Amino acid sequence: MLTCALLLIVAVALDAVLGDPAYGLHPVRLIGRTIQRLEPPLRKVPVPEFWKGALLVLLVLALWEGLSILLYEILSPFPLRLLFTLFIVYSCFALRDLTRHILPVISALEGNRIPEAREQLQKIVGRDTTVLNRPGIIRAAIETAAEGFVDGFLAPIFWYALFAIIGGSLSIAPCLSGLTGILGYRVINTLDSMIGYKNERYLLFGRFAAKLDDVVNFIPARLSILFLFLSAWLLGKDAGNGLESTVKYHAHAASPNAGYPESFVAGAFHIRLGGPVQYPFGKVDKPWIGDGALEPTPDIVREVTRLITLSGYLAAVSLALSSWVTPIVTKKNF
Numbered sequence: 001m002l003t004c005a006l007l008l009i010v011a012v013a014l015d016a017v018l019g020d021p022a023y024g025l026h027p028v029r030l031i032g033r034t035i036q037r038l039e040p041p042l043r044k045v046p047v048p049e050f051w052k053g054a055l056l057v058l059l060v061l062a063l064w065e066g067l068s069i070l071l072y073e074i075l076s077p078f079p080l081r082l083l084f085t086l087f088i089v090y091s092c093f094a095l096r097d098l099t100r101h102i103l104p105v106i107s108a109l110e111g112n113r114i115p116e117a118r119e120q121l122q123k124i125v126g127r128d129t130t131v132l133n134r135p136g137i138i139r140a141a142i143e144t145a146a147e148g149f150v151d152g153f154l155a156p157i158f159w160y161a162l163f164a165i166i167g168g169s170l171s172i173a174p175c176l177s178g179l180t181g182i183l184g185y186r187v188i189n190t191l192d193s194m195i196g197y198k199n200e201r202y203l204l205f206g207r208f209a210a211k212l213d214d215v216v217n218f219i220p221a222r223l224s225i226l227f228l229f230l231s232a233w234l235l236g237k238d239a240g241n242g243l244e245s246t247v248k249y250h251a252h253a254a255s256p257n258a259g260y261p262e263s264f265v266a267g268a269f270h271i272r273l274g275g276p277v278q279y280p281f282g283k284v285d286k287p288w289i290g291d292g293a294l295e296p297t298p299d300i301v302r303e304v305t306r307l308i309t310l311s312g313y314l315a316a317v318s319l320a321l322s323s324w325v326t327p328i329v330t331k332k333n334f
Helices: 002-018 027-043 049-074 078-091 096-100 103-110 114-122 134-169 174-195 207-234 239-252 259-268 298-333
Strands: 273-279 282-289
Touching: 002 078, 002 096, 002 134, 002 174, 002 298, 027 049, 027 078, 027 174, 049 078, 049 174, 049 207, 078 174, 096 134, 096 298, 103 114, 103 134, 103 298, 114 134, 134 174, 134 207, 134 259, 134 273, 134 298, 174 207, 207 239, 207 259, 207 298, 239 259, 239 282, 259 273, 259 282, 259 298
Parallel strands: none
Antiparallel strands: 273 282
């Protein structure tokens, strides 16, 4: 179990140094291509749309989990298995890029280059940035960072640690168990990002993927408040108001999970997030999150990225320690 814990720390260190490189054979890109290839034939299966989408989810999960287990078993020498597991874990989250992709938006805003800021923001959000004013751009950047902390980093390493703990407690190859946990999460999250839309094409077909994504993010979204609180306190932000804001506004987001980190950030920085948003399919009148009186600024966006980064490192250390210690304690007690 110590090996699995160290493996997670090394993967996070690699991400801190290298980020998430973009290349054609990146596992997440390959998962995306698998989804694209399987969707057309599954659309022709003579069952209701919902079940076609559910079949796609189960098939992609089975293919990628099966392939990862097969490769793990084939790579029988320990160093090769370790490197393979490290590669998959490292490929399934992105903490450095989560904040790095926001920096060009901040830079453009600081130079008052609003069209450029919209262009840079469009690369990381799904809403129509062409209609956003300066405050709207800033709010969108902050919301993206807060929500991305959960599904881009915390949730993947949470499922890695949880599956490693279960595997270690049951004496079932803990590192392989952790690998299947983090890869399974990334498959589900990728499916949601590709077919989990509420439009005519995917409303029914993508519903299973969207609901399953809500399920696997349920615990990490709520767990995120612990690490955000600790980080806000360490950075001298208003952690207490962040908690109050979470209690009051977490349900104001459309997602059952995104409202937790977003409402905490809003409270910790005394700003408001949410509000009306323009998407490609039309305008959505979202409720406001937070009741702060401060106008969001590029400096606040920069501070939020620092908060997210520190929260990520605290989460990684905590979950790595948990994956090491918990199975040992369990075996001693039982």
